[in-house]
Amino acid sequence: MTTLLEQRLTDHRIKPTAMRLLVLEYLLSRQSALGLSDIEKAMAPADRITIYRTLKTFEQNGLVHLIDDGTGVHKYALCDNCDPAEHHDTHVHFYCTVCKETYCLPDTKIPDIGLPAGFILSEMNLIVKGHCDKCRL
Amino acid sequence: MTTLLEQRLTDHRIKPTAMRLLVLEYLLSRQSALGLSDIEKAMAPADRITIYRTLKTFEQNGLVHLIDDGTGVHKYALCDNCDPAEHHDTHVHFYCTVCKETYCLPDTKIPDIGLPAGFILSEMNLIVKGHCDKCRL
DNA sequence: AAAATATTTGCAATGCAATTGCATTTTTAT
DNA sequence: ATAAAAATGCAATTGCATTGCAAATATTTT
Numbered sequence: 001m002t003t004l005l006e007q008r009l010t011d012h013r014i015k016p017t018a019m020r021l022l023v024l025e026y027l028l029s030r031q032s033a034l035g036l037s038d039i040e041k042a043m044a045p046a047d048r049i050t051i052y053r054t055l056k057t058f059e060q061n062g063l064v065h066l067i068d069d070g071t072g073v074h075k076y077a078l079c080d081n082c083d084p085a086e087h088h089d090t091h092v093h094f095y096c097t098v099c100k101e102t103y104c105l106p107d108t109k110i111p112d113i114g115l116p117a118g119f120i121l122s123e124m125n126l127i128v129k130g131h132c133d134k135c136r137l
Numbered sequence: 138m139t140t141l142l143e144q145r146l147t148d149h150r151i152k153p154t155a156m157r158l159l160v161l162e163y164l165l166s167r168q169s170a171l172g173l174s175d176i177e178k179a180m181a182p183a184d185r186i187t188i189y190r191t192l193k194t195f196e197q198n199g200l201v202h203l204i205d206d207g208t209g210v211h212k213y214a215l216c217d218n219c220d221p222a223e224h225h226d227t228h229v230h231f232y233c234t235v236c237k238e239t240y241c242l243p244d245t246k247i248p249d250i251g252l253p254a255g256f257i258l259s260e261m262n263l264i265v266k267g268h269c270d271k272c273r274l
Numbered sequence: 275a276a277a278a279t280a281t282t283t284g285c286a287a288t289g290c291a292a293t294t295g296c297a298t299t300t301t302t303a304t
Numbered sequence: 305a306t307a308a309a310a311a312t313g314c315a316a317t318t319g320c321a322t323t324g325c326a327a328a329t330a331t332t333t334t
Contacts, residue, residue: 015301015310020311047312072209108252110263113265122267122268128256129262130259154329279331281329288322301309
């Protein structure tokens with residue numbers, strides 16, 4: 001018998017090991033994007049490197065996407081509707097300067113940009129900073 | 138007698154030292170955004186830390202702006218029309234995945250984004266990746 | 275002009291996060 | 305059961321930003 005968690009991994013051709021199930025479960029339990037250190041703390045005393053490679057595997061198989069939120073730390077968040085093979089998460093990410101959480105805004109698409117002549121676009125990253133709804137004054 | 142380079146520094150309340158003039162001159166000679174290591178190589182054997190602090194001074198005085206182009210390395214570029222006191226360079230930056238250069242697109246503004254209810258915007262960073270006009274096939 | 279003060283510079287050192295090498299353990303295939 | 309492949313854990317490295325502190329330089333005051 002396979003659980004839903006296991007299913008989610010195998011759907012992305014990821015073998016469901018104990019560590020991977022734990023990391024996936026933790027990602028599901030949180031709604032914001034997490035850094036390696038965040039996950040490491042929650043998984044203590046599991047090995048940092050193993051978690052790192054777990055996330056890398058997830059990322060390469062279209063289960064999570066890697067976010068550069070401008071803090072200099074890589075953040076990981078579950079993909080909503082990416083192909084198992086290819087990412088297409090062109091949504092905006094929001095960094096709250098109060099609670100320091102990074103959120104995906106899956107419904108906010110990046111608008112088209114007019115580039116100068118001769119420039120060819122392959123990807124875009126838009127990160128918005130401010131106060132999130134929970135941290136409003 | 139003061140040169141144009143000196144003038145540009147003093148306009149931003151920066152004392153024109155030899156190092157600062159050299160760094161400013163180099164920034165002017167290049168049209169793309171540069172990382173600390175780029176500048177360090179060009180200034181060799183000048184001290185890396187001194188250049189770092191020179192750029193920090195420039196940044197704090199509105200002469201250059203700091204760019205996060207997603208490579209994980211800070212890039213610096215001369216401000217076009219920022220106040221000496223306050224930056225307002227809300228333009229898009231372009232990272233060419235071929236030549237690895239980062240360009241300011243001063244005429245391409247970041248469009249307004251509709252945020253979810255309760256989210257308050259304070260700043261935005263949009264970085265576009267692709268091929269620049271020189272690296273087109 | 276000399277002394278006192280402030281600023282700039284250069285070296286050493288630290289800190290933090292990403293990443294790789296390699297040996298060990300575990301899983302999968304023959 | 306044995307061989308091959310994959311996953312794990314530890315140690316170590318790398319790269320970059322950043323700070324502390326002392327020496328050098330420039331500025332101000334007496």
